[in-house]
Amino acid sequence: MKKIVLSKSLTHTDICKRLSIPTKSLAFLPHFCGGNALELLVRDENGCGWTFVCNLRKTGYAKPVLQKGWRDFVLTKGLAVGDKVTFYKHRYSDDGVKVFGTVFPRSCYSIEVERAIKTLRD
Numbered sequence: 001m002k003k004i005v006l007s008k009s010l011t012h013t014d015i016c017k018r019l020s021i022p023t024k025s026l027a028f029l030p031h032f033c034g035g036n037a038l039e040l041l042v043r044d045e046n047g048c049g050w051t052f053v054c055n056l057r058k059t060g061y062a063k064p065v066l067q068k069g070w071r072d073f074v075l076t077k078g079l080a081v082g083d084k085v086t087f088y089k090h091r092y093s094d095d096g097v098k099v100f101g102t103v104f105p106r107s108c109y110s111i112e113v114e115r116a117i118k119t120l121r122d
Helices: 012-016 023-028 070-077
Strands: 002-009 037-043 049-055 084-099 102-114
Touching: 002 023, 049 070
Parallel strands: 037 102
Antiparallel strands: 002 084, 037 049, 084 102
């Protein structure tokens, strides 16, 4: 079973600096446990693993962004403005991690890239 965490056409800022994530996507990410950063382990469509650091603003509302690791992914994949990325959350297993009697299922994440269609005028 997989759920879409985020699907986004990339902007100039997403390509050159960081990937801005809609706040509503926080519900599908691991808990920050009081901090403002976490590592997100992601597999691409070829099965290659990527580690992105997801940061939250320290003040104001919790605006998540991917910074560390994201630019390496962009450059390696040759992403451009208008390309689309989709992140998925997969339930990995039902045994999960037990905390004070509650079982939290383990999850893993994947990313797919869809290239923007270029016309002769582009």
